[in-house]
Amino acid sequence: MSDNWVFEARRLKNAVGLEKADEIAFERLYNPDNIQKKLLRIKPGGEVIEKVID
Numbered sequence: 001m002s003d004n005w006v007f008e009a010r011r012l013k014n015a016v017g018l019e020k021a022d023e024i025a026f027e028r029l030y031n032p033d034n035i036q037k038k039l040l041r042i043k044p045g046g047e048v049i050e051k052v053i054d
Helices: 005-008 012-015 018-030
Strands: 039-041 050-051
Touching: 005 012, 012 018
Parallel strands: none
Antiparallel strands: 039 050
């Protein structure tokens, strides 16, 4: 999942709203170590599997 995929098509703004998306974009520029991309999978039994994406 590239940064362009997240930011270019308004996916982030649609998911979290404009204000929070702006906060995330600010952190991405000035404190990139504070931002992570995660893939979450919820199995039918309710188990959540989390994977950090580089």
